[in-house]
Amino acid sequence: xxxxxxxxxxxxxxxxxxxxxxxxxxxxxxxxxxxxxxxxxxxxxxxxxxxxxxxxxxxxxxxxxxxxxxxxxxxxxxxxxxxxxxxxxxxxxxxxxxxxxxxxxxxxxxxxxxxxxxxxxxxxxxxxxxxxxxxxxxxxxxxxxxxxxxxxxxxxxxxxxxxxxxxxxxxxxxxxxxxxxxxxxxxxxxxxxxxxxxxxxxxxxxxxxxxxxxxxxxxxxxxxxxxxxxxxxxxxxxxxxxxxxxxxxxxxxxxxxxxxxxxxxxxxxxxxxxxxxxxxxxxxxxxxxxxxxxxxxxxxxxxxxxxxxxxxxxxxxxxxxxxxxxxxxxxxxxxxxxxxxxxxxxxxxxxxxxxxxxxxxxxxxxxxxxxxxxxxxxxxxxxxxxxxxxxxxxxxxxxxxxxxxxxxxxxxxxxxxxxxxxxxxxxxxxxxxxxxxxxxxxxxxxxxxxxxxxxxxxxxxxxxxxxxxxxxxxxxxxxxxxxxxxxxxxxxxxxxxxxxxxxxxxxxxxxxxxxxxxxxxxxxxxxxxxxxxxxxxxxxxxxxxxxxxxxxxxxxxxxxxxxxxxxxxxxxxxxxxxxxxxxxxxxxxxxxxxxxxxxxxxxxxxxxxxxxxxxxxxxxxxxxxxxxxxxxxxxxxxxxxxxxxxxxxxxxxxxxxxxxxxxxxxxxxxxxxxxxxxxxxxxxxxxxxxxxxxxxxxxxxxxxxxxxxxxxxxxxxxxxxxxxxxxxxxxxxxxxxxxxxxxx
Numbered sequence: 001x002x003x004x005x006x007x008x009x010x011x012x013x014x015x016x017x018x019x020x021x022x023x024x025x026x027x028x029x030x031x032x033x034x035x036x037x038x039x040x041x042x043x044x045x046x047x048x049x050x051x052x053x054x055x056x057x058x059x060x061x062x063x064x065x066x067x068x069x070x071x072x073x074x075x076x077x078x079x080x081x082x083x084x085x086x087x088x089x090x091x092x093x094x095x096x097x098x099x100x101x102x103x104x105x106x107x108x109x110x111x112x113x114x115x116x117x118x119x120x121x122x123x124x125x126x127x128x129x130x131x132x133x134x135x136x137x138x139x140x141x142x143x144x145x146x147x148x149x150x151x152x153x154x155x156x157x158x159x160x161x162x163x164x165x166x167x168x169x170x171x172x173x174x175x176x177x178x179x180x181x182x183x184x185x186x187x188x189x190x191x192x193x194x195x196x197x198x199x200x201x202x203x204x205x206x207x208x209x210x211x212x213x214x215x216x217x218x219x220x221x222x223x224x225x226x227x228x229x230x231x232x233x234x235x236x237x238x239x240x241x242x243x244x245x246x247x248x249x250x251x252x253x254x255x256x257x258x259x260x261x262x263x264x265x266x267x268x269x270x271x272x273x274x275x276x277x278x279x280x281x282x283x284x285x286x287x288x289x290x291x292x293x294x295x296x297x298x299x300x301x302x303x304x305x306x307x308x309x310x311x312x313x314x315x316x317x318x319x320x321x322x323x324x325x326x327x328x329x330x331x332x333x334x335x336x337x338x339x340x341x342x343x344x345x346x347x348x349x350x351x352x353x354x355x356x357x358x359x360x361x362x363x364x365x366x367x368x369x370x371x372x373x374x375x376x377x378x379x380x381x382x383x384x385x386x387x388x389x390x391x392x393x394x395x396x397x398x399x400x401x402x403x404x405x406x407x408x409x410x411x412x413x414x415x416x417x418x419x420x421x422x423x424x425x426x427x428x429x430x431x432x433x434x435x436x437x438x439x440x441x442x443x444x445x446x447x448x449x450x451x452x453x454x455x456x457x458x459x460x461x462x463x464x465x466x467x468x469x470x471x472x473x474x475x476x477x478x479x480x481x482x483x484x485x486x487x488x489x490x491x492x493x494x495x496x497x498x499x500x501x502x503x504x505x506x507x508x509x510x511x512x513x514x515x516x517x518x519x520x521x522x523x524x525x526x527x528x529x530x531x532x533x534x535x536x537x538x539x540x541x542x543x544x545x546x547x548x549x550x551x552x553x554x555x556x557x558x559x560x561x562x563x564x565x566x567x568x569x570x571x572x573x574x575x576x577x578x579x580x581x582x583x584x585x586x587x588x589x590x591x592x593x594x595x596x597x598x599x600x601x602x603x604x605x606x607x608x609x610x611x612x613x614x615x616x617x618x619x620x621x622x623x624x625x626x627x628x629x630x631x632x633x634x635x636x637x638x639x640x641x642x643x644x645x646x647x648x649x650x651x652x653x654x655x656x657x658x659x660x661x662x663x664x665x666x667x668x669x670x671x672x673x674x675x676x677x678x679x680x681x682x683x684x685x686x687x688x689x690x691x692x693x694x695x696x697x698x699x700x701x702x703x704x705x706x707x708x709x710x711x712x713x714x715x716x717x718x719x720x721x722x723x724x725x726x727x728x729x730x731x732x733x734x735x736x737x738x739x740x741x742x743x744x
Contacts, residue, residue, distance in 0.1 A: 043071025
């Protein structure tokens with residue numbers, strides 16, 4: 001806001017006449033002032049129709065919408081005029097038994113002192129409106145409860161919380177929320193999604209919390225541990241934690257590090273954190289639950305290193321012979337994987353693109369089925385589970401569904417074990433430590449064997465830990481590495497595996513439809529040039545010349561969310577292009593730092609599990625209807641659900657590489673540009689190109705593309721499993737170059 005605008009800040013009273021557009025922290029609509037004028041308003045609030053408000057802000061002129069009242073603050077109006085009171089009584093869903101006529105009778109007589117009459121002379125109001133006294137008593141209860149809540153919300157709004165966040169605070173903490181927050185504002189980090197330490201710290205300092213306050217120091221330490229978890233680590237070294245907290249808290253005290261160490265020791269005494277010593281005199285700090293999970297996983301693995309009771313009389317030669325009969329064309333590596341699955345209670349099958357992992361899963365399932373044994377197939381994502389179902393011809397589940405997760409707890413566990421004789425998990429590289437813990441504690445290894453199948457060259461899990469990598473490195477379980485790319489794999493798989501050798505191949509030949517499996521465009525040195533090429537692809541090439549459906553078949557991938565080539569800017573670009581191309585809709589410009597609006601036919605993605613709607617994180621859908629109250633009707637996998645734009649939805653024309661893990665698309669377009677060089681490494685590149693089923697299009701500059709393929713990033717996630725399994729550890733497998741010698 002400019003200084004001139006701040007000088008002209010004013011307040012207007014009235015009621016919300018109509019909402020044009022609504023998001024969790026943004027509303028635009030029409031406002032009827034107490035003088036009877038209709039004005040347009042816009043701002044960081046989530047207003048409801050007919051709500052009586054006092055808006056603080058300033059007047060501005062929008063180039064398209066004209067004169068608007070820019071809202072900078074909002075409170076609920078306790079002193080309503082007759083018109084406002086009548087509308088409130090007639091239209092508020094919480095007020096029962098009072099319609100338009102009776103509301104106007106009450107307003108005409110009592111508007112000048114409604115609160116007094118409601119509190120002391122409810123019978124008089126009932127007599128005037130000709131309603132039972134019980135109706136007015138219910139109204140009185142609602143009014144004063146609402147008045148208290150409105151006061152609380154107004155107080156919280158002063159700390160720059162959005163309406164959605166305020167409602168979450170009230171929902172979690174109740175009417176005493178303000179007192180609780182004044183006692184310790186940092187508790188909001190636990191209760192409110194999207195509020196991290198930095199944001200809450202600003203609020204806390206507005207509340208008067210000093211920089212060296214013990215509550216702030218403890219919150220800063222926990223924030224640094226949480227940050228390590230978000231980066232995939234299960235622990236952080238004691239000294240590193242002190243340094244990280246010192247930087248985050250920036251207390252400017254000479255003894256700040258001593259104060260932080262004292263607070264850290266207090267958190268350890270309270271068992272909010274644990275400290276684990278190692279043989280090398282290092283001290284590892286972690287959340288207690290993460291430490292316990294890895295301990296339980298290691299115990300389960302050590303118990304599982306035995307022969308499979310389902311095949312007690314079979315030796316490896318018997319298994320290989322039967323597998324050859326059941327699955328013609330199986331090769332020696334794949335036979336080894338089948339033999340391990342049949343002979344051991346837990347085994348791994350790992351390999352890159354085109355080496356026949358899916359074929360091996362089918363062979364394992366057939367071996368068990370031939371003996372009348374039950375097999376369960378599962379994967380971390382719905383897309384991956386669907387692919388297993390299509391390729392194996394039997395039902396496959398997400399791991400969460402297999403374990404009976406209902407949004408709050410997992411039904412399957414030690415008291416309700418998985419009953420199948422074999423459990424085959426695909427895309428195991430995506431399994432983090434918490435999910436592995438829930439999985440293994442639901443398995444009785446005396447009855448059920450587990451086969452983990454994955455591509456160790458993919459990106460690590462989004463969550464903390466990397467169980468697949470730890471299992472391979474410790475060699476605690478039998479492992480088969482499929483290294484030979486199949487002759488029929490085709491140029492897409494071959495070129496994808498070439499990236500693992502640091503080689504980026506040029507365009508592949510055209511097929512009979514005029515498509516290539518592999519496109520390389522490496523002369524786009526400027527980010528805006530990349531945007532221009534993407535726009536041209538979507539406007540003129542992908543659908544018109546190559547026949548790809550732009551919503552169903554094509555996915556644009558980029559390493560990051562921010563910047564010219566991040567998902568935010570690219571989603572805004574593609575939304576405008578696609579809406580205009582197919583539906584001749586001119587999308588409104590998106591203001592800086594605002595979320596783009598959703599329109600009918602937009603491609604969207606769910607970013608959190610919603611078990612009430614039955615929509616899982618990572619599910620892509622199409623908007624089928626938008627409603628005035630901000631809710632949407634979205635079609636996910638053929639089923640339509642009604643949700644709100646704020647319920648963890650984002651545009652999905654462009655996704656990050658991490659977000660696309662576990663999914664496949666007919667055509668994947670990868671942005672690999674020097675602008676993102678700080679994020680580039682070989683496994684990121686490989687993960688992106690292996691999302692393509694038919695065509696991969698690589699856009700960027702030669703240096704950025706070459707550097708991305710050549711840069712090897714060794715997975716160095718800090719986990720407890722290697723220490724816990726150290727007593728049984730054999731020589732580690734060299735994974736990073738395992739496919740270099742693959743015969744393509």
